[in-house]
Amino acid sequence: MSWTKDEMAKYVATLLEKGSSVNLGIGLPSLVAENIDPSKEIMIHSENGVLGVSGRPSKKDVSPTLINAGKETISINQAASYFDSSLSFGMIRGGHIDYCILGAMEVDCERNLANWMIPGKKVTGMGGAMDLVNGAKKIFIMMTHFNKHGEVKLLKKTSLPLTGKNVVDDVITELGHFRPNGKTFEIIKLASGVREEDCKLP
Amino acid sequence: MKSKVFSNAQDALFDIKSGSTIMSGGFGLCGIPENSIHALAKMNINDLTVISNNIGNSGRGLVEILIQDKISKAICSYVGGNPDLEKRMMNKEIEVELVPQGTFSERIRAAGMGIRAFYTPTGYGTLVAEGKEVKDFDRPCILETALEADFAIIKAQKGDSFGNLWFKETARNFSPLMAMAAKTAIVEVEELVEYGEIEPENIHLPGIFVQRIYQGQNYANDIEFLKTNES
Numbered sequence: 001m002s003w004t005k006d007e008m009a010k011y012v013a014t015l016l017e018k019g020s021s022v023n024l025g026i027g028l029p030s031l032v033a034e035n036i037d038p039s040k041e042i043m044i045h046s047e048n049g050v051l052g053v054s055g056r057p058s059k060k061d062v063s064p065t066l067i068n069a070g071k072e073t074i075s076i077n078q079a080a081s082y083f084d085s086s087l088s089f090g091m092i093r094g095g096h097i098d099y100c101i102l103g104a105m106e107v108d109c110e111r112n113l114a115n116w117m118i119p120g121k122k123v124t125g126m127g128g129a130m131d132l133v134n135g136a137k138k139i140f141i142m143m144t145h146f147n148k149h150g151e152v153k154l155l156k157k158t159s160l161p162l163t164g165k166n167v168v169d170d171v172i173t174e175l176g177h178f179r180p181n182g183k184t185f186e187i188i189k190l191a192s193g194v195r196e197e198d199c200k201l202p
Numbered sequence: 203m204k205s206k207v208f209s210n211a212q213d214a215l216f217d218i219k220s221g222s223t224i225m226s227g228g229f230g231l232c233g234i235p236e237n238s239i240h241a242l243a244k245m246n247i248n249d250l251t252v253i254s255n256n257i258g259n260s261g262r263g264l265v266e267i268l269i270q271d272k273i274s275k276a277i278c279s280y281v282g283g284n285p286d287l288e289k290r291m292m293n294k295e296i297e298v299e300l301v302p303q304g305t306f307s308e309r310i311r312a313a314g315m316g317i318r319a320f321y322t323p324t325g326y327g328t329l330v331a332e333g334k335e336v337k338d339f340d341r342p343c344i345l346e347t348a349l350e351a352d353f354a355i356i357k358a359q360k361g362d363s364f365g366n367l368w369f370k371e372t373a374r375n376f377s378p379l380m381a382m383a384a385k386t387a388i389v390e391v392e393e394l395v396e397y398g399e400i401e402p403e404n405i406h407l408p409g410i411f412v413q414r415i416y417q418g419q420n421y422a423n424d425i426e427f428l429k430t431n432e433s
Binding site (some may be wrong): 026046047048049050055056057058059062063064065066067069070071072073074082083084085086088089092093116122123124125126127128129130131134135161162163164165166 | 229230231232233255259278279280281282283288291292300302303304305306307308310311322323324325326327328329330359369370371372373374375376377378379406423424425426427428429430431432
């Protein structure tokens with residue numbers, strides 16, 4: 001009826017061009033790393049200071065000093081490099097990273113993204129998200145379609161504090177692939193068995 | 203030349219006082235200055251301003267001094283994963299300045315490089331831009347100022363007596379930038395090596411940016427989320 005988390009990650013992985021670079025956010029987007037076809041030679045960037053992330057390590061290769069931005073242990077590929085946070089964000093802000101895949105609390109038709117605080121309720125902080133949405137060439141949002149109260153997260157206009165203004169290119173949820181166009185969300189693809197009215201688009 | 207080598211954390215941190223501004227390296231718990239943090243916890247000081255990406259995480263790292271109420275102001279980019287900080291922030295028990303991570307690292311780098319301020323597109327149109335000068339280049343950018351400190355406490359894998367440093371894997375993160383931005387950079391190392399032992403090509407931070415160095419001990423090197431291809 002709708003995509004599982006792994007199906008979402010597999011679908012997002014197919015959107016990435018061969019030979020490109022991609023930064024994966026914490027949570028759902030991190031699942032994309034496991035689903036990229038190695039023959040596509042995609043370089044995964046993690047903003048804590050590594051380019052060339054290569055999925056999970058074997059038990060014997062685990063290192064406490066080799067982690068991704070989600071603080072999970074990782075492994076690297078043969079062309080990987082390490083660097084400090086300033087150089088890492090230079091790659092991002094300087095427009096050298098092709099794709100950024102981020103989670104979200106809400107996204108709206110005007111391509112605005114909110115993913116760092118709910119006033120009075122929750123603060124996670126923006127981390128690197130504000131730099132990523134202003135630096136990477138394409139911004140994909142990978143998130144659940146509804147919040148835990150069952151309310152749709154693709155809105156006409158978000159009222160939450162923004163992470164970035166007019167920055168979102170595409171949104172992928174368990175129901176499908178959507179593109180904000182200023183007025184509404186264009187449907188690029190629906191998961192099998194999902195109907196347009198299930199999506200509750202604005 | 204006066205020696206930069208100190209015998210332990212307690213000696214190296216001797217002049218940190220109440221009201222000091224301290225930068226602390228590390229991303230989550232990766233690359234944190236464990237010995238210096240334990241030493242701060244034993245010092246009778248408070249009203250610290252602490253500049254660190256996460257202010258500890260998962261109840262560890264800088265959380266040790268956070269829960270002693272030694273920190274009055276925190277400058278950081280991320281609170282997620284640090285419930286002790288989020289609770290104090292929501293209850294207004296501590297002042298927290300949230301800075302986008304790229305702006306955070308660049309403000310620190312700028313201080314060390316003698317750049318007073320810079321324009322960046324990051325944060326435009328958000329709460330981060332409030333009260334800041336906006337200037338249009340190819341797109342609107344906001345003015346951000348350099349971030350400096352009295353002290354930096356950082357950890358490197360290897361260092362020599364001049365303070366030349368070598369970092370392991372992703373443990374480098376903010377640490378070299380913080381050493382450059384602080385008046386006094388205090389470095390703890392897992393291996394204190396002979397003067398000149400690190401090849402010049404492999405020095406990640408030249409010792410000119412380091413004022414004090416000591417051999418650390420009993421490193422926990424905690425893993426926050428262990429993921430393997432078998433799990």
